[in-house]
Amino acid sequence: MSCFFLxxxxxxxxxxxxxxxxxxxxxxxxxxxLDYIYFFLSNxxxxxxxxxxxLSAKSVALFINKSLYSYFGFFExxxxxxxxxxxxxxxAIFVFSDxxxxxxxxxxxxxxxxxxxxxxxxSAKVLxxxxxxxxxxxxxxxxxxxxxxxxxxxxxxFIYIFGAKINIYMVFGVNILVFITSIFGSNLRHSxxxxxxxxxxxxxxxxxxxxxxxxxKKHFNKNYGGYIAIWDRVFGTLALSKxxxxxKFGIRKNQMSEYKSIKDLYFRPFVNLYKKGVSSEKFKIGFxxxxxxxxx
Numbered sequence: 001m002s003c004f005f006l007x008x009x010x011x012x013x014x015x016x017x018x019x020x021x022x023x024x025x026x027x028x029x030x031x032x033x034l035d036y037i038y039f040f041l042s043n044x045x046x047x048x049x050x051x052x053x054x055l056s057a058k059s060v061a062l063f064i065n066k067s068l069y070s071y072f073g074f075f076e077x078x079x080x081x082x083x084x085x086x087x088x089x090x091x092a093i094f095v096f097s098d099x100x101x102x103x104x105x106x107x108x109x110x111x112x113x114x115x116x117x118x119x120x121x122x123s124a125k126v127l128x129x130x131x132x133x134x135x136x137x138x139x140x141x142x143x144x145x146x147x148x149x150x151x152x153x154x155x156x157x158f159i160y161i162f163g164a165k166i167n168i169y170m171v172f173g174v175n176i177l178v179f180i181t182s183i184f185g186s187n188l189r190h191s192x193x194x195x196x197x198x199x200x201x202x203x204x205x206x207x208x209x210x211x212x213x214x215x216x217k218k219h220f221n222k223n224y225g226g227y228i229a230i231w232d233r234v235f236g237t238l239a240l241s242k243x244x245x246x247x248k249f250g251i252r253k254n255q256m257s258e259y260k261s262i263k264d265l266y267f268r269p270f271v272n273l274y275k276k277g278v279s280s281e282k283f284k285i286g287f288x289x290x291x292x293x294x295x296x
Contacts, residue, residue: 026192030260031125031250038265039133046140055145060152061159068160077161085158086167092154093168094177095228100150102231104142105224112276114142116269123259125250127215131190136269181205181227190215196241204229209241216247 026032068075080088108118117136124131135143158166171179178186185195189211196202196209206229214223222239225231232238250256258268 026126027128029126031123032128032130034260034262034265035124035128035130035134037262039130041262042133042135042137042140045137055148055152057148057151057155060148061155064153064156065159068156075160076163080162082165082167085162085165086169089154089158089162089166090169090175090177092158093151094175096154097147097150098226098228099231100146101143101226102224102228102235104146105226106235106237108139108142109220109224113273114139116272119251119255120259120265120269122215122220122251123256123265124215125256127190127192127212127249129187129190134265136265138269178227186227194241194247199240199242202229202240203233203238206232207241210239212247212249213239213241213244215249216244217250217252218248219244 108114117138120136121131121134121139124134155166169176174182184197184205185208188195188208191208191212194209194212195207197205197207201207202210206223206225206227210223210229213219219239222237223229223232224237229238251259258264258272
């Protein structure tokens with residue numbers, strides 16, 4: 001609801017036409033319709049294939065806590081109140097999770113094998129909130145593993161230091177800090193509403209438009225972060241909204257035809273990796289043959 005309100009404010013103050021979000025060309029675009037179908041199927045795949053194999057954050061927390069006891073012995077502090085511990089834990093979970101999200105997202109772009117799976121998400125020609133779920137199940141598995149490891153690590157450390165007194169401030173079942181970012185438009189990231197913050201704010205927190213910039217064909221290497229812009233700023237991948245005017249979503253034109261069906265979204269990454277593997281092997285064989293000929 002807050003995102004709808006922000007979108008209305010954006011179009012009111014910029015005097016731009018609202019047809020960009022009400023047009024049937026957007027919501028009934030072949031890419032958007034593919035997202036709708038994929039959304040339902042991906043939830044089923046996640047339940048059947050991914051969730052049973054993802055390590056739980058509880059298991060990681062217990063392992064970290066036990067390891068700390070083994071190496072450093074018993075530790076307990078009484079210098080923090082329950083309120084202070086809850087605030088610290090809420091912030092630590094939010095910050096560390098976002099930090100690990102940044103690096104996994106960056107690896108999905110920079111490691112060729114992982115890029116083949118992440119390319120499914122970037123193959124969306126138009127962006128709607130449902131595009132958020134256009135994620136290959138291999139990538140979903142990696143993000144589930146990242147979540148368990150990061151949340152489990154922070155939780156294990158906090159249990160070791162503060163005992164069972166830890167808690168997290170939540171609103172409607174989510175971290176209050178995530179809830180606050182939702183109020184300020186995080187759900188507009190996958191949309192055609194270029195809602196931006198002031199530049200000095202975008203150096204600290206990523207606006208919806210900054211994520212849209214990441215979906216632009218020329219800026220895949222920018223704005224990897226989830227909510228916090230500090231990681232992008234520190235590691236040289238930050239792009240501000242004011243610096244990018246025109247956005248064109250999707251991947252290279254000669255590749256777009258490879259992601260037009262549900263079958264493509266699920267199997268194209270494996271096909272591409274197989275082709276690259278065969279090509280690489282052929283190159284190796286050719287190199288060996290040429291070496292043999294040159295030595296005889």
